[in-house]
Amino acid sequence: SALSCRSGCAACCIAPSISSLNKAAGVPCQHLDAALRCRLFGQPERPACCSGLQPSLEMCGENQEQALTWLENLENLTRPGC
Numbered sequence: 001s002a003l004s005c006r007s008g009c010a011a012c013c014i015a016p017s018i019s020s021l022n023k024a025a026g027v028p029c030q031h032l033d034a035a036l037r038c039r040l041f042g043q044p045e046r047p048a049c050c051s052g053l054q055p056s057l058e059m060c061g062e063n064q065e066q067a068l069t070w071l072e073n074l075e076n077l078t079r080p081g082c
Contacts, residue, residue, distance in 0.1 A: 003054075003055040003056055003057060003060060004055060005055050006055070006060060006063075006064070006067075007035075007036075008035070008036050008064070009036065009060070009063075009064045009067060010028070010029075010032055010036035010037075010038075010064075011060070011064050011067035011068045011071055012050075012053050012059070012067070012071060013028065013029040013031075013032050013036070013038060013050075014026065014027070014028045014029070014068065014071075015067075015068050015071030015072045015074075015075055016071055016074070016075045017075060017079075018047060018049060018050065020047045020049070021047060025072070025075045026072070038050070058070070059071065059074075
């Protein structure tokens with residue numbers, strides 16, 4: 001069964017760089033709302049690298065801190081980002 005996105009996390013919208021949005025690694029995406037939800041979700045202007053990223057136990061871990069750590073490590077291993 002697929003893992004659902006954890007409410008109030010947004011680690012995948014903070015840790016990685018997103019070049020198509022001119023977003024640096026470690027900076028919250030400008031398209032996050034106050035509830036840490038993507039305002040571009042389901043919209044055609046949402047970058048492919050975002051829509052292709054799916055929640056998983058490996059990436060998301062048990063909490064936001066674990067997710068941020070995993071994604072920061074991935075970012076460091078795969079520069080320059082998407």
